[in-house]
Amino acid sequence: MFSSFFRPEKEKTSLAVDIGTEAVKVIAFEKKDGKVILLGRSLQYLDPFGVWDHGGSFESGTLQKYVGQAIKEAQTMAGREAKKAALALPPYILRARVQTVSVERERHHAHISGKEEKSLLRKISEDAKALIARDVAQDYDAAPPDVFFSGIKIVAITIDGYRVSSLHHFNGKKLEFTCLAFFSISAQSKKTKFDAALSGLAKQLKMPARSLHAFHPAHYLNLFAQYLQDGIYVDIGGKCTQVFLLQNHRLCYASEFGTGATPFSDIIMKDMGFSRETARSFLEQYAAQSLSPEVASRIKQKFAPLARDWFSEFKNNLRRGTETFSPSIFIFGGGSLVPEIKEALDDGEWDDLVFVGSPRTTVLYPKDLPRRPEDSKNCASSPQDVAPVFLCYAQNS
Incomplete structure:
Protein backbone atom coordinates (compact mmCIF):
# COMPACT_ATOMS: atom_id res chain seq x y z
CA MET A 1 0.00 0.00 0.00
CA PHE A 2 2.78 2.40 0.89
CA SER A 3 6.47 2.92 0.16
CA SER A 4 9.36 3.93 2.41
CA PHE A 5 10.91 7.37 2.44
CA PHE A 6 12.80 8.17 5.62
CA ARG A 7 16.29 9.61 5.89
CA PRO A 8 18.69 8.56 8.66
CA GLU A 9 18.54 10.78 11.72
CA LYS A 10 20.46 11.04 14.93
CA GLU A 11 18.91 9.10 17.81
CA LYS A 12 16.94 11.32 20.21
CA THR A 13 13.92 10.58 22.39
CA SER A 14 10.82 12.62 21.55
CA LEU A 15 7.12 12.61 22.35
CA ALA A 16 4.08 12.52 20.10
CA VAL A 17 1.23 14.12 22.08
CA ASP A 18 -2.16 13.76 20.39
CA ILE A 19 -4.72 15.92 22.20
CA GLY A 20 -8.20 15.01 21.03
CA THR A 21 -11.72 16.00 21.94
CA GLU A 22 -12.13 13.02 24.27
CA ALA A 23 -8.67 11.64 25.04
CA VAL A 24 -4.95 12.37 25.13
CA LYS A 25 -2.63 9.81 23.54
CA VAL A 26 1.13 10.01 24.03
CA ILE A 27 3.88 7.95 22.41
CA ALA A 28 7.55 8.18 23.39
CA PHE A 29 9.82 7.34 20.46
CA GLU A 30 13.19 7.80 18.86
CA LYS A 31 14.45 7.81 15.30
CA LYS A 32 17.50 5.73 14.51
CA ASP A 33 18.98 5.00 11.09
CA GLY A 34 15.82 6.26 9.43
CA LYS A 35 13.52 4.07 11.51
CA VAL A 36 10.92 5.13 14.07
CA ILE A 37 11.26 3.11 17.28
CA LEU A 38 8.34 3.25 19.72
CA LEU A 39 9.36 3.20 23.38
CA GLY A 40 6.28 3.94 25.48
CA ARG A 41 2.60 4.80 25.26
CA SER A 42 -0.19 6.22 27.39
CA LEU A 43 -3.89 6.97 26.94
CA GLN A 44 -5.79 9.35 29.22
CA TYR A 45 -9.49 10.04 28.73
CA LEU A 46 -10.54 13.62 29.42
CA ASP A 47 -13.32 14.70 31.73
CA PRO A 48 -15.92 15.92 29.19
CA PHE A 49 -17.19 18.53 31.64
CA GLY A 50 -13.83 19.59 33.03
CA VAL A 51 -11.78 20.33 29.89
CA TRP A 52 -13.84 21.31 26.83
CA ASP A 53 -17.03 23.32 26.71
CA HIS A 54 -19.41 23.22 23.76
CA GLY A 55 -17.66 26.10 22.02
CA GLY A 56 -14.24 24.53 22.22
CA SER A 57 -12.82 26.65 25.03
CA PHE A 58 -10.99 24.76 27.73
CA GLU A 59 -9.67 24.92 31.25
CA SER A 60 -5.90 25.00 30.79
CA GLY A 61 -5.03 23.70 34.24
CA THR A 62 -7.28 20.65 33.84
CA LEU A 63 -5.98 19.93 30.35
CA GLN A 64 -2.41 20.28 31.60
CA LYS A 65 -3.13 17.74 34.34
CA TYR A 66 -4.37 15.08 31.91
CA VAL A 67 -1.61 15.68 29.36
CA GLY A 68 1.03 15.77 32.07
CA GLN A 69 -0.14 12.43 33.47
CA ALA A 70 -0.13 10.83 30.01
CA ILE A 71 3.38 12.14 29.33
CA LYS A 72 4.62 10.83 32.68
CA GLU A 73 3.24 7.33 32.00
CA ALA A 74 4.68 7.18 28.47
CA GLN A 75 8.12 8.30 29.67
CA THR A 76 8.03 5.80 32.54
CA MET A 77 7.28 2.99 30.10
CA ALA A 78 10.08 4.24 27.84
CA GLY A 79 12.51 4.46 30.74
CA ARG A 80 13.83 7.83 29.62
CA GLU A 81 12.87 11.49 29.35
CA ALA A 82 12.11 13.19 26.06
CA LYS A 83 13.83 16.32 24.83
CA LYS A 84 11.28 17.36 22.20
CA ALA A 85 7.55 17.00 21.65
CA ALA A 86 5.16 17.19 18.71
CA LEU A 87 1.57 18.13 19.55
CA ALA A 88 -1.58 17.42 17.60
CA LEU A 89 -4.32 19.84 18.63
CA PRO A 90 -8.06 19.09 18.56
CA PRO A 91 -10.16 20.55 15.74
CA TYR A 92 -11.83 22.80 18.31
CA ILE A 93 -8.49 24.61 18.47
CA LEU A 94 -6.75 24.14 15.12
CA ARG A 95 -8.42 23.59 11.75
CA ALA A 96 -7.11 23.17 8.21
CA ARG A 97 -8.39 23.92 4.73
CA VAL A 98 -7.05 23.42 1.23
CA GLN A 99 -7.83 26.36 -1.05
CA THR A 100 -7.17 26.76 -4.79
CA VAL A 101 -6.49 30.26 -6.12
CA SER A 102 -6.01 31.19 -9.79
CA VAL A 103 -4.62 34.30 -11.41
CA GLU A 104 -3.97 35.33 -15.01
CA ARG A 105 -0.94 37.39 -16.04
CA GLU A 106 -1.35 40.15 -18.58
CA ARG A 107 2.27 40.01 -19.73
CA HIS A 108 2.20 36.24 -19.98
CA HIS A 109 5.07 35.99 -22.48
CA ALA A 110 7.48 37.66 -20.06
CA HIS A 111 9.50 35.52 -17.66
CA ILE A 112 8.56 35.86 -14.01
CA SER A 113 11.16 37.84 -12.09
CA GLY A 114 12.05 37.32 -8.46
CA LYS A 115 10.20 40.51 -7.57
CA GLU A 116 7.04 39.44 -9.42
CA GLU A 117 7.21 36.00 -7.80
CA LYS A 118 7.29 37.49 -4.29
CA SER A 119 4.40 39.80 -5.13
CA LEU A 120 2.31 36.95 -6.57
CA LEU A 121 2.94 34.62 -3.64
CA ARG A 122 2.00 37.34 -1.16
CA LYS A 123 -1.21 38.11 -3.07
CA ILE A 124 -2.14 34.43 -3.40
CA SER A 125 -1.72 33.84 0.34
CA GLU A 126 -3.95 36.80 1.18
CA ASP A 127 -6.56 35.76 -1.42
CA ALA A 128 -6.61 32.20 -0.05
CA LYS A 129 -7.15 33.48 3.49
CA ALA A 130 -10.01 35.70 2.34
CA LEU A 131 -11.72 32.82 0.50
CA ILE A 132 -11.37 30.48 3.49
CA ALA A 133 -12.73 33.12 5.89
CA ARG A 134 -15.69 33.65 3.54
CA ASP A 135 -16.43 29.92 3.42
CA VAL A 136 -16.20 29.63 7.21
CA ALA A 137 -18.65 32.52 7.60
CA GLN A 138 -21.18 30.71 5.39
CA ASP A 139 -21.38 27.91 7.98
CA TYR A 140 -22.88 30.28 10.56
CA ASP A 141 -26.44 31.58 10.58
CA ALA A 142 -25.64 34.31 13.09
CA ALA A 143 -22.73 36.74 12.96
CA PRO A 144 -19.70 34.92 11.51
CA PRO A 145 -16.72 34.37 13.83
CA ASP A 146 -13.32 35.92 13.41
CA VAL A 147 -10.79 33.67 11.69
CA PHE A 148 -7.20 33.71 12.95
CA PHE A 149 -4.61 32.13 10.65
CA SER A 150 -1.60 30.47 12.26
CA GLY A 151 0.05 29.49 9.00
CA ILE A 152 -0.41 29.09 5.27
CA LYS A 153 1.69 27.19 2.77
CA ILE A 154 1.53 26.97 -1.01
CA VAL A 155 1.81 23.24 -1.65
CA ALA A 156 1.38 23.10 -5.44
CA ILE A 157 1.74 25.46 -8.41
CA THR A 158 0.79 25.00 -12.04
CA ILE A 159 1.47 27.32 -14.98
CA ASP A 160 -0.88 26.76 -17.92
CA GLY A 161 -1.56 23.28 -16.57
CA TYR A 162 2.07 22.27 -16.01
CA ARG A 163 3.22 21.67 -12.45
CA VAL A 164 6.28 23.64 -11.34
CA SER A 165 8.19 23.94 -8.08
CA SER A 166 8.56 27.74 -8.26
CA LEU A 167 7.55 30.67 -10.47
CA HIS A 168 10.93 32.28 -11.02
CA HIS A 169 12.17 32.32 -14.66
CA PHE A 170 8.96 30.74 -16.03
CA ASN A 171 6.48 32.44 -18.31
CA GLY A 172 2.81 31.67 -18.82
CA LYS A 173 -0.69 33.06 -18.54
CA LYS A 174 -2.81 31.05 -16.10
CA LEU A 175 -1.27 30.36 -12.71
CA GLU A 176 -3.00 28.05 -10.25
CA PHE A 177 -1.97 27.67 -6.62
CA THR A 178 -3.02 25.09 -4.04
CA CYS A 179 -2.73 26.49 -0.53
CA LEU A 180 -2.87 24.65 2.79
CA ALA A 181 -3.93 26.95 5.63
CA PHE A 182 -4.20 26.43 9.38
CA PHE A 183 -6.49 28.57 11.50
CA SER A 184 -8.67 28.92 14.57
CA ILE A 185 -11.92 30.79 14.99
CA SER A 186 -13.04 33.38 17.55
CA ALA A 187 -11.95 32.81 21.14
CA GLN A 188 -10.48 29.42 20.26
CA SER A 189 -7.36 31.13 18.96
CA LYS A 190 -6.65 33.62 21.72
CA LYS A 191 -3.21 33.20 23.20
CA THR A 192 -4.22 33.02 26.84
CA LYS A 193 -5.25 29.68 28.26
CA PHE A 194 -3.69 27.52 25.57
CA ASP A 195 -0.34 29.28 25.74
CA ALA A 196 -0.49 28.86 29.51
CA ALA A 197 -1.12 25.14 29.08
CA LEU A 198 1.80 24.78 26.67
CA SER A 199 4.04 26.74 28.99
CA GLY A 200 3.07 24.46 31.87
CA LEU A 201 3.73 21.34 29.80
CA ALA A 202 7.12 22.69 28.76
CA LYS A 203 8.01 23.16 32.43
CA GLN A 204 6.87 19.62 33.26
CA LEU A 205 9.03 18.29 30.44
CA LYS A 206 11.95 20.47 31.53
CA MET A 207 12.28 21.77 27.99
CA PRO A 208 11.87 25.24 26.45
CA ALA A 209 8.48 26.05 24.95
CA ARG A 210 10.14 26.34 21.53
CA SER A 211 10.76 22.57 21.70
CA LEU A 212 6.99 21.97 21.52
CA HIS A 213 5.78 21.92 17.92
CA ALA A 214 2.07 21.87 17.04
CA PHE A 215 0.76 19.88 14.07
CA HIS A 216 -2.57 19.24 12.39
CA PRO A 217 -3.27 15.89 10.66
CA ALA A 218 -3.18 17.82 7.38
CA HIS A 219 0.48 18.64 8.08
CA TYR A 220 1.61 15.05 7.84
CA LEU A 221 -0.90 13.91 5.23
CA ASN A 222 0.37 16.69 2.98
CA LEU A 223 3.98 15.85 3.82
CA PHE A 224 3.54 12.14 3.07
CA ALA A 225 0.94 12.36 0.29
CA GLN A 226 3.32 11.09 -2.39
CA TYR A 227 3.85 7.87 -0.41
CA LEU A 228 0.22 7.26 0.53
CA GLN A 229 -2.47 5.60 -1.52
CA ASP A 230 -5.01 8.00 -3.00
CA GLY A 231 -8.31 7.96 -1.18
CA ILE A 232 -10.44 9.42 1.58
CA PRO A 366 -0.25 1.70 12.39
CA LYS A 367 1.23 -1.41 10.75
CA ASP A 368 -0.26 -0.21 7.43
CA LEU A 369 1.67 3.07 7.47
CA PRO A 370 4.82 3.76 5.45
CA ARG A 371 7.77 1.79 6.75
CA ARG A 372 5.96 0.63 9.86
CA PRO A 373 7.54 1.64 13.18
CA GLU A 374 9.56 -0.79 15.26
CA ASP A 375 7.21 -1.64 18.11
CA SER A 376 8.55 -4.38 20.36
CA LYS A 377 6.54 -2.99 23.31
CA ASN A 378 3.24 -3.04 21.41
CA CYS A 379 2.78 0.71 21.81
CA ALA A 380 0.71 1.17 18.65
CA SER A 381 -1.62 -1.67 17.73
CA SER A 382 -4.96 0.12 17.40
CA PRO A 383 -6.51 2.50 14.85
CA GLN A 384 -6.54 4.95 17.78
CA ASP A 385 -2.76 5.05 17.51
CA VAL A 386 -2.55 6.07 13.85
CA ALA A 387 -2.64 9.82 14.51
CA PRO A 388 0.09 9.81 17.20
CA VAL A 389 2.24 7.53 15.02
CA PHE A 390 1.84 10.04 12.19
CA LEU A 391 3.13 12.62 14.66
CA CYS A 392 6.23 10.53 15.25
CA TYR A 393 6.94 10.75 11.54
CA ALA A 394 6.15 14.46 11.33
CA GLN A 395 8.64 15.36 14.07
CA ASN A 396 11.74 16.83 12.40
CA SER A 397 10.48 15.89 8.92
Missing part, protein backbone atom coordinates in the same frame (compact mmCIF):
# COMPACT_ATOMS: atom_id res chain seq x y z
CA TYR A 233 -8.77 9.43 5.00
CA VAL A 234 -11.21 9.72 7.90
CA ASP A 235 -10.10 10.31 11.50
CA ILE A 236 -13.13 9.51 13.68
CA GLY A 237 -12.58 10.98 17.13
CA GLY A 238 -14.86 11.33 20.11
CA LYS A 239 -16.78 14.50 19.29
CA CYS A 240 -15.48 15.27 15.82
CA THR A 241 -14.58 13.58 12.53
CA GLN A 242 -11.83 14.95 10.30
CA VAL A 243 -11.92 14.26 6.56
CA PHE A 244 -9.02 14.41 4.08
CA LEU A 245 -8.90 13.68 0.36
CA LEU A 246 -5.75 12.58 -1.45
CA GLN A 247 -5.84 12.65 -5.25
CA ASN A 248 -2.86 12.09 -7.53
CA HIS A 249 -0.77 11.83 -4.36
CA ARG A 250 -1.71 15.35 -3.32
CA LEU A 251 -3.80 16.56 -0.40
CA CYS A 252 -6.72 18.36 -2.04
CA TYR A 253 -9.27 18.66 0.78
CA ALA A 254 -9.29 18.97 4.56
CA SER A 255 -12.34 19.54 6.72
CA GLU A 256 -14.24 18.31 9.77
CA PHE A 257 -17.74 17.89 11.14
CA GLY A 258 -18.98 17.77 14.70
CA THR A 259 -19.99 14.14 15.13
CA GLY A 260 -17.77 11.26 16.21
CA ALA A 261 -17.96 8.20 18.43
CA THR A 262 -19.22 9.88 21.61
CA PRO A 263 -22.95 9.38 20.77
CA PHE A 264 -22.37 5.62 20.74
CA SER A 265 -21.02 5.55 24.29
CA ASP A 266 -23.66 8.10 25.34
CA ILE A 267 -26.49 5.81 24.30
CA ILE A 268 -24.95 2.94 26.28
CA MET A 269 -24.79 5.21 29.34
CA LYS A 270 -28.41 6.22 28.88
CA ASP A 271 -29.79 2.79 28.01
CA MET A 272 -27.92 0.78 30.63
CA GLY A 273 -27.26 3.36 33.32
CA PHE A 274 -23.48 2.95 33.05
CA SER A 275 -20.85 5.51 33.97
CA ARG A 276 -18.90 6.98 31.05
CA GLU A 277 -15.85 4.86 31.90
CA THR A 278 -17.93 1.67 32.05
CA ALA A 279 -19.70 2.61 28.81
CA ARG A 280 -16.34 3.00 27.05
CA SER A 281 -15.22 -0.41 28.31
CA PHE A 282 -18.53 -1.92 27.22
CA LEU A 283 -18.14 -0.38 23.76
CA GLU A 284 -14.65 -1.87 23.46
CA GLN A 285 -16.03 -5.30 24.36
CA TYR A 286 -18.75 -4.90 21.77
CA ALA A 287 -16.22 -3.91 19.09
CA ALA A 288 -14.13 -6.95 20.03
CA GLN A 289 -17.24 -9.19 19.70
CA SER A 290 -16.85 -10.43 23.27
CA LEU A 291 -20.44 -9.78 24.40
CA SER A 292 -23.20 -12.37 24.34
CA PRO A 293 -25.23 -12.56 21.10
CA GLU A 294 -28.33 -11.27 22.87
CA VAL A 295 -26.61 -8.19 24.30
CA ALA A 296 -24.72 -7.54 21.05
CA SER A 297 -27.98 -7.65 19.09
CA ARG A 298 -29.55 -5.12 21.43
CA ILE A 299 -26.55 -2.78 21.08
CA LYS A 300 -26.56 -3.14 17.30
CA GLN A 301 -30.18 -1.99 17.14
CA LYS A 302 -29.24 1.12 19.13
CA PHE A 303 -26.11 1.84 17.10
CA ALA A 304 -27.52 1.41 13.58
CA PRO A 305 -29.47 4.72 13.44
CA LEU A 306 -26.52 6.60 14.98
CA ALA A 307 -24.23 5.19 12.29
CA ARG A 308 -26.69 6.23 9.58
CA ASP A 309 -26.75 9.76 10.98
CA TRP A 310 -22.94 9.85 11.01
CA PHE A 311 -22.86 8.54 7.43
CA SER A 312 -25.25 11.26 6.30
CA GLU A 313 -23.06 13.98 7.83
CA PHE A 314 -19.98 12.39 6.30
CA LYS A 315 -21.51 12.50 2.82
CA ASN A 316 -22.61 16.10 3.30
CA ASN A 317 -19.04 16.98 4.17
CA LEU A 318 -17.65 15.12 1.15
CA ARG A 319 -19.87 17.11 -1.21
CA ARG A 320 -17.73 20.13 -0.43
CA GLY A 321 -14.58 18.35 -1.50
CA THR A 322 -14.48 17.49 -5.18
CA GLU A 323 -16.61 16.18 -8.04
CA THR A 324 -15.14 12.67 -8.22
CA PHE A 325 -13.64 10.47 -5.51
CA SER A 326 -11.18 7.64 -5.23
CA PRO A 327 -13.04 4.48 -4.13
CA SER A 328 -10.60 3.81 -1.25
CA ILE A 329 -11.79 4.97 2.18
CA PHE A 330 -9.40 4.63 5.13
CA ILE A 331 -10.87 5.09 8.60
CA PHE A 332 -8.91 5.41 11.82
CA GLY A 333 -9.27 6.89 15.30
CA GLY A 334 -11.31 5.46 18.16
CA GLY A 335 -14.61 5.71 16.27
CA SER A 336 -13.35 3.46 13.48
CA LEU A 337 -13.69 0.53 15.90
CA VAL A 338 -17.49 0.92 16.02
CA PRO A 339 -18.60 -1.86 13.61
CA GLU A 340 -21.74 -0.01 12.50
CA ILE A 341 -19.70 2.91 11.14
CA LYS A 342 -17.78 0.64 8.77
CA GLU A 343 -21.03 -1.15 7.89
CA ALA A 344 -22.66 2.19 7.07
CA LEU A 345 -19.77 2.99 4.73
CA ASP A 346 -19.80 -0.49 3.17
CA ASP A 347 -23.56 -0.73 2.72
CA GLY A 348 -24.57 2.92 2.42
CA GLU A 349 -26.15 4.63 -0.56
CA TRP A 350 -23.47 6.34 -2.68
CA ASP A 351 -25.43 7.06 -5.87
CA ASP A 352 -25.47 10.80 -5.19
CA LEU A 353 -21.64 10.95 -5.23
CA VAL A 354 -19.32 9.99 -8.10
CA PHE A 355 -16.62 7.42 -7.33
CA VAL A 356 -14.02 6.03 -9.72
CA GLY A 357 -14.97 2.46 -8.84
CA SER A 358 -17.03 0.91 -6.04
CA PRO A 359 -16.27 2.44 -2.62
CA ARG A 360 -14.42 0.11 -0.27
CA THR A 361 -13.56 0.81 3.35
CA THR A 362 -10.41 -0.23 5.20
CA VAL A 363 -9.75 0.25 8.90
CA LEU A 364 -6.24 1.74 9.03
CA TYR A 365 -3.74 0.40 11.58
